Amino acid sequence: MSIPPRPHQQPSGSPWPYGPPSQPPAHLRRQSKPPRVLPWFTHGGAALAALVVGIAIGGSGEPRTPTEAVAAAQSPAAPSPAATVTRTAEAAPAPTVTRTVTAKPVPPKKTEEPGPATSFAGDGEYLVGTDIAADTYKTAGADGSFGCYWARLKDASGEFDAIIANNNLEGPGRVTLNKGEYFQTQRCAQWKKTG
Secondary structure: OOOOOOOOOOOOOOOOOOOOOOOOOOOOOOOOOOOOOOHHHHHHHHHHHHHHHHHHHHHHOOOOOHHHHHHHHHOOOOOOOOOOOOOOOOOOOOOOOOOOOOOOOOOOOOOOOOOOEOEEOOOEEEEEOOOEOOEEEEEOOEOOOOOEEEEEEOOOOOOHHHEEEEEEEOOOEEEEEOOOOEEEEEOEOOEEEOO
């Protein structure tokens, strides 16, 4: 036998003229889901907690349970792990290498040593063998209006008895000079060695 439907009764002051809307059966109703939390946030939090526990266990060098590790980390009397200091030794400076290079000696150029002069001019007194070479010299004569004077001297004292020989030339003349004596000339043209 079927039961006739009951008429809806409208409660007084109800906004629905024909009664509250009917709801679908429970199996057709959508279940409200709790808000979704991003999976990476949940899994990331768990990974971070595991990392902290792993560091606490590995830092002490003793195996611990997670509870012991957390308690040890919070305890003020807990010994802190020993710090490891790594020092890098300074490299020794590279040795200085000094090479000595010996150059082959360059033979000096042959130069004629300045020896006694073989020609000279002007007034002066010359040491034979040092200033002028010992030999026979000639001159053209006077170097001006006055005559040419020459003298061979045994020393440079300037005394009269130091004169070995002397002469006043009006024209050309010659004189032989020996090593060790002095030769004095005044107002004469250039003297040149004849030999």
